[in-house]
Every structure is written in structure tokens, then in C-alpha cells.
Amino acid sequence: MVRMKESVLLPKDTLxxxxxxxxxxxxxEESFINPILNKDILCPVHLYSGEEAIAVGVCSxxxxxxxxxxxxxxxxxxxxxxxxxxxxxxxxxxxxxxxxGGFGGSMHLLDTARGFMGAVPIVGGTISLAxxxxxxxxxxxxxxxxxxxxGDGAAGEGVLYESxxxxxxxxxxxxxxxxxxxxxxxxxxxxxxxxxxxxETAASxxxxxxxxxxxxxxxxYEAANRAVRDCREGKGPVxxxxxxxxxxxxxxxxxxxQGVHTDIxxxxxxxxxxxxxxxxxxxxxxxxYGIALPDEIAEIKMKTxxxxxxxxxxxxESAWPRKEEILNNVYM
Amino acid sequence: xxxxxxxxxxYSLAINEGIMQSMESDxxxxxxxxxxxxxxxxxxxxxxxxxxxxxxxVIDTPVSENAITGAAVGASISGMRGIVVHPRIDFMxxxxxxxxxxxxxWISMFxxxxxxxxxxxxxxxxxxxxxxxxxxxxxxxxxxxxxxxVVMPATPYDAKGLMISAIRDANPVVYxxxxxxxxxxxxxxxxxxxxxxGEARLLMEGDDVTIIASSFLSIESLxxxxxxxxxxxxxxxxxxxxxxxxxxxxxxxxxxxxGRAVIIDGGWKSFGVSAEVSALICEEAxxxxxxxxxRLALPDAxxxxxxxxxxxxxxxxxxxxxxxxxxMDETSD
Numbered sequence: 001m002v003r004m005k006e007s008v009l010l011p012k013d014t015l016x017x018x019x020x021x022x023x024x025x026x027x028x029e030e031s032f033i034n035p036i037l038n039k040d041i042l043c044p045v046h047l048y049s050g051e052e053a054i055a056v057g058v059c060s061x062x063x064x065x066x067x068x069x070x071x072x073x074x075x076x077x078x079x080x081x082x083x084x085x086x087x088x089x090x091x092x093x094x095x096x097x098x099x100x101g102g103f104g105g106s107m108h109l110l111d112t113a114r115g116f117m118g119a120v121p122i123v124g125g126t127i128s129l130a131x132x133x134x135x136x137x138x139x140x141x142x143x144x145x146x147x148x149x150x151g152d153g154a155a156g157e158g159v160l161y162e163s164x165x166x167x168x169x170x171x172x173x174x175x176x177x178x179x180x181x182x183x184x185x186x187x188x189x190x191x192x193x194x195x196x197x198x199x200e201t202a203a204s205x206x207x208x209x210x211x212x213x214x215x216x217x218x219x220x221y222e223a224a225n226r227a228v229r230d231c232r233e234g235k236g237p238v239x240x241x242x243x244x245x246x247x248x249x250x251x252x253x254x255x256x257x258q259g260v261h262t263d264i265x266x267x268x269x270x271x272x273x274x275x276x277x278x279x280x281x282x283x284x285x286x287x288x289y290g291i292a293l294p295d296e297i298a299e300i301k302m303k304t305x306x307x308x309x310x311x312x313x314x315x316x317e318s319a320w321p322r323k324e325e326i327l328n329n330v331y332m
Numbered sequence: 333x334x335x336x337x338x339x340x341x342x343y344s345l346a347i348n349e350g351i352m353q354s355m356e357s358d359x360x361x362x363x364x365x366x367x368x369x370x371x372x373x374x375x376x377x378x379x380x381x382x383x384x385x386x387x388x389x390v391i392d393t394p395v396s397e398n399a400i401t402g403a404a405v406g407a408s409i410s411g412m413r414g415i416v417v418h419p420r421i422d423f424m425x426x427x428x429x430x431x432x433x434x435x436x437x438w439i440s441m442f443x444x445x446x447x448x449x450x451x452x453x454x455x456x457x458x459x460x461x462x463x464x465x466x467x468x469x470x471x472x473x474x475x476x477x478x479x480x481x482v483v484m485p486a487t488p489y490d491a492k493g494l495m496i497s498a499i500r501d502a503n504p505v506v507y508x509x510x511x512x513x514x515x516x517x518x519x520x521x522x523x524x525x526x527x528x529x530g531e532a533r534l535l536m537e538g539d540d541v542t543i544i545a546s547s548f549l550s551i552e553s554l555x556x557x558x559x560x561x562x563x564x565x566x567x568x569x570x571x572x573x574x575x576x577x578x579x580x581x582x583x584x585x586x587x588x589x590x591g592r593a594v595i596i597d598g599g600w601k602s603f604g605v606s607a608e609v610s611a612l613i614c615e616e617a618x619x620x621x622x623x624x625x626x627r628l629a630l631p632d633a634x635x636x637x638x639x640x641x642x643x644x645x646x647x648x649x650x651x652x653x654x655x656x657x658x659x660m661d662e663t664s665d
Contacts, residue, residue, distance in 0.1 A: 042460055042461045042639055043460065043461030043462065043463070043637055044460065044461075044462055044466075094461050094637050094638035094639065095638075100637075102636075102637065102638040102641075103463070103636050103637055103638065103641070104463050104464075104637050105461045105462070105463055105637035105638070107462075107463060107465075107466075108463055108464075108637065120465055121462075121463075121465050121466060122422065122423065122426075122465050123395045123423070124395065125465075153394070153395050154395065155394075156393075156394030156395040156396040157395055157396060157397075157398075157426070158396065158398055158399060184394065184395060185366075185367070185370065185373070186367070186369075186370040186372075186373070187392065187394075191392070192393070192394035193394065320638055320640040320641075321636070321638050321640070321641055323640070323641060323644045325636075325641075326631060326633045326636055326641055326644060326645060327631055327632070327633050329633070329636075330632065330633045330634070
């Protein structure tokens with residue numbers, strides 16, 4: 001069905017740019033699967049496939065001065081914030097040209113020039129660091145916003161509530177982005193929380209707290225824009241919970257460990273979420289509204305695949321980090 | 333029960349058996365922590381426990397290390413014996429308050445009137461390019477704290493026996509095991525037994541040099557010593573088993589016999605286990621030494637991710653062989 005073009009609120013450039021970013025994240029995530037299975041990639045890789053709309057929707061509402069902190073599953077955050085595809089892929093191979101010089105691997109990404117301040121795998125570990133970025137903005141008065149990405153699993157950590165409270169007391173420009181994919185490794189959210197959402201808890205700290213469909217990039221983008229505006233106007237912090245789903249396992253392509261199927265997620269649940277695929281939804285939107293022609297979409301896809309392929313080639317050719325760097329990297 | 337001397341068990345299953353038997357014999361024992369019902373989080377160490385003892389005594393948890401460890405400590409001063417597992421010891425750092433401020437200090441703060449019979453179990457889970465936050469060996473940190481005992485079993489036999497001892501101990505015991513040992517097999521009696529906390533064990537005897545190690549590196553040291561023996565270097569290989577309280581007598585007895593000491597530790601070199609053992613020897617057996625003491629431990633740097641750097645960073649049998657050979661060359665003419 002072709003809907004009326006008049007109802008489109010965002011300019012074509014913005015919409016296509018959201019699409020491009022989501023597509024590149026999906027393409028690069030899926031491109032890691034074979035090298036992981038071949039053991040060319042050894043480090044633990046937590047794939048973001050299925051959750052792209054959140055990183056893209058949020059980061060597209062930010063600028064380079066805004067400071068984002070990530071998690072163990074942060075390829076999407078890194079790319080959406082403007083991090084280099086080549087550096088991401090090289091880092092996943094633990095190569096010298098990688099975002100962390102091969103010292104970190106998939107779970108340790110950084111691009112401070114673009115305001116991607118660091119992603120690390122201690123669950124909840126960066127929430128208070130984003131609080132610190134917001135505090136720095138508050139002290140300096142530079143109008144930048146701190147952003148903490150974390151999952152529903154991290155809502156088990158006390159530091160989240162300590163951070164919300166402190167940010168609330170001082171009205172800090174901090175955007176909490178909770179990516180609720182219903183699973184904390186092997187545990188469904190029902191097993192670890194007496195509620196399937198988290199935003200109500202955040203609301204009890206007297207801050208703006210929103211629940212959004214994390215598979216709808218336009219909704220996430222709109223909510224994030226409002227939240228960022230509030231933060232810049234001294235009406236922060238804001239808690240934005242986005243419901244979503246990861247297609248892949250907690251770590252790696254799936255949760256089949258040593259040949260034993262250990263993914264406790266029902267197959268029909270996975271299928272039901274695939275019908276709400278954020279990328280497919282945006283693509284249909286672009287075509288249905290006549291914003292982009294199928295040919296344009298096909299060309300974007302082709303170019304994306306090319307870029308991803310080239311990033312892998314460069315990464316494979318890149319050198320390993322040098323042994324003497326182990327001790328050289330301990331202090332400045 | 334008869335003792336079958338050939339009964340072999342995997343390290344991970346030896347831990348499992350120790351917990352299983354302790355929970356069977358004492359209803360106050362319970363297990364709590366992240367991943368206890370997951371097939372991959374904690375290896376096979378928790379297999380069958382949930383089915384056998386139910387959800388009240390085998391509790392999988394949210395990622396809430398601080399509160400969960402505090403709960404294990406609190407339950408253990410309230411009549412239970414808690415085992416709290418941290419599938420990665422790195423995440424246990426979230427729980428330093430209940431471990432150090434509360435559990436370790438508890439008995440002393442109250443003049444000996446209340447103790448904390450809790451087991452704080454942290455698994456070293458490194459390698460595989462996991463990087464700095466998924467690789468740390470923190471035995472020295474915990475051994476520094478008065479009030480904590482720290483054990484590091486190297487063999488399946490000790491993995492079971494030390495787990496049972498840790499559970500029965502009236503004090504907080506930090507039980508640190510290494511995922512690199514989970515697949516190793518060895519003799520494990522079927523019955524329930526204790527390996528006394530505070531006793532090292534000689535894995536191999538020799539008169540030329542004492543190699544002191546723990547956990548994974550005790551096994552690597554034993555294999556290194558077997559190679560060295562072929563080249564005429566006869567080593568005492570002392571597996572500490574308990575880091576704190578340190579078995580001073582076994583260390584001193586061996587060094588007084590050999591006059592030479594090499595200390596191998598899987599933690600960082602500075603301010604760690606190897607420094608403590610070295611200081612002990614200097615203080616108590618200085619006159620027996622025929623050569624300086626040397627230490628082989630991790631470089632004072634966080635673990636890198638890249639596989640090439642990991643190979644450089646970690647210590648294996650070959651590194652120990654070379655290290656001990658060079659050390660022996662210092663005093664041979």
C-alpha cells in the first residue's frame with residue numbers, strides 16, 4: 001500500500017542517513033559470523049543485529065561534543081556515533097589499525113574525537129562514567145550531553161540507581177539509554193525482575209522517563225531529540241528505555257556452545273521479533289512513501305557491502321600490535 | 333565406601349562433587365550467584381545442583397554482585413553457610429564492600445563474637461582475547477586483607493577438598509579457581525574429604541632448586557620440572573594450594589634444603605604473592621640461600637586482548653623451563 005507522502009515529517013537526507021547507518025551496522029555484524037566460526041576472530045563478539053534502531057536513533061540526535069559510553073555490545077553505538085568502520089573491524093581482529101590498537105578487541109572501542117568515550121564489558125561499569133561526563137558538562141557549562149547505553153541486565157546493578165539519583169538531584173545533562181532486549185545472558189527478564197520494563201523505576205527519581213519501541217528508528221530518533229533538547233535546557237536527566245531484541249546469541253553468532261544448543265529462547269519468539277525488524281520497517285517506509293526508489297536502496301546496499309568487505313580486507317592485512325606496547329601502554 | 337584409587341574426575345566436576353556433597357550433608361549450605369543454572373557460565377561446576385536441591389538453595393541471580401555477595405555474607409552470619417560464585421573474578425570487584433569492609437572485618441569488629449562462614453568463589457576466566465576486564469588474577473589483592481583466607485587449588489583432588497574445607501570453615505574463604513584447569517583430570521576420591529586450608533604440597537622432589545607456584549602455574553611448573561630433570565636439574569615443586577594463610581614451614585623447609593628459590597605467580601609481579609614469598613624466605617632462611625631469589629610473574633600491565641600479545645603476556649611451561657635454567661646457570665661453574 002502506498003501511503004501519502006505528506007505525512008512524512010523528516011527530510012529525505014535524514015531518513016536516508018538513518019537507513020544507511022542501520023544498514024551498515026547490520027551488514028558489519030553479520031559479516032563477523034564467518035570469521036568467528038573460522039577462528040580468524042577470537043575475541044568475544046556480542047552482535048547487535050536487531051537492535052540497530054536504538055544506536056542510530058539516539059546517536060543521530062547528538063553531536064561530536066556529546067559523550068557516549070557503551071557496553072560489551074557496542075559496535076552499533078560506535079558506528080552510529082561516527083566511529084570508523086575500518087577501525088572497528090580491525091579492532092575486532094585485534095589488529096594494530098584498530099580503534100584501540102588491537103589491545104581491546106570487540107568489547108573495547110573508543111573514538112574520543114567523535115565523542116565515543118569508551119565501551120567496556122563490565123556490566124553497568126560505564127553508567128557512572130557517563131554520569132561523570134554529564135557532571136563535567138555541568139561544571140564547564142559547555143552544553144554537551146552525556147549518554148549511557150546499557151542493557152536490561154545492567155538494571156540489576158546498584159550503580160544505575162545511584163547514578164540516576166545523583167543526576168536527578170543536580171539536573172545533569174545525562175541521557176540514560178536502556179536497551180531492553182529481554183535477556184541478560186541466559187536469563188529472561190522475568191527471572192531477574194518483577195517487571196518486564198525498567199522506566200517506571202527510573203521515573204520514581206523524579207526525572208523524565210520514557211518507554212519507546214526500540215525497533216522503530218523514527219520513534220527512537222524523535223524521543224532522543226526531545227530528550228537531548230531537555231538535557232541541554234537544564235531539564236535533564238532523561239531515562240529512555242527502548243524495547244528490542246537481539247537476533248544472535250549473548251556472545252557470538254548463537255548460543256550453541258561446543259555443539260550443545262543452550263539458547264533458552266523459543267524459536268517462535270525469535271521469529272516474532274524478526275517480523276518487527278527495524279531495518280525492514282524503515283526500508284518499507286522509505287519505499288512506501290516514495291522517499292527512496294528501490295534502485296536507490298539497492299545501490300546503498302551494494303555500496304555498504306563493498307565498504308564492509310574492504311574493511312575486512314584491510315583488517316586482515318593490518319599488523320599485530322607490538323609486544324613492547326604491553327608495558328608502554330600502562331601509563332601516559 | 334571403598335576407595336577406588338583409579339577414580340579420575342575433571343577439575344570442574346570435582347568442584348561440583350564437593351559442593352554437591354556439602355549441600356547433601358549440611359542443609360545450611362546454599363549456592364548463589366550469576367549463572368548457576370546456565371550450562372556455560374560456570375563450566376560444569378554447578379551441574380545437577382538445581383535439580384537436586386531446588387531453587388531455594390541454588391539461586392541464579394541478576395547482575396547485582398554487590399547486593400548478592402552482601403546477601404551471602406548476611407545469610408552466613410544468620411545461620412547459613414553461603415557459597416557465592418562470581419563466574420568472572422573481575423566482576424567480584426563490584427562486591428569489595430561486603431567482602432572486605434564487612435566479611436573480613438566482621439569477627440574482629442565484634443571482638444570475636446560473630447564470624448562469617450561464607451565462601452566467596454571467584455573464577456579466573458582469561459585468554460581468548462577477552463582483554464583487561466575479563467582476565468584478572470586477583471589473589472594478591474584478597475590475600476592482603478586480614479580476615480580473609482585465600483585458596484587456589486591446582487588439581488581436581490584439591491579443587492574438591494578445598495571447596496569442602498572452605499564451606500566448613502568458620503571464616504570467609506576466597507576460593508579462586510582458573511578456567512584453564514577445568515578440563516584437567518586427576519584422582520578424586522568419591523567420598524567427602526577435606527584438604528586442610530594452610531597446607532602446601534610438594535608435587536615433585538629435588539635437591540637443586542625450589543619452584544614455588546600455585547593454581548594453573550603449579551601444573552605448568554610440574555611439567556617444566558619434569559623437563560628440567562632430563563637435563564639434570566632436580567627441583568622441588570611446591571604447590572601453595574592456600575595463598576593465605578601461607579604454609580611458611582613447607583616453603584622454608586624446601587628452601588633450606590635446596591638453597592635456591594624461584595617463585596612463579598599468575599598475578600602481577602609487583603606487591604603480590606611472589607613478593608610475599610620472597611620476603612618470607614629472606615626473613616627466615618636467608619643464610620640457607622646459595623643464590624638470589626627470582627620471581628616469574630605477569631608483567632605489571634593489564635592483560636592485552638590480541639592473541640600475539642597474550643602469548644607474550646602469560647606464563648607457560650616453556651617460560652618456566654627457560655627461567656629456571658637461566659637461574660641455575662647463575663651459580664654453576
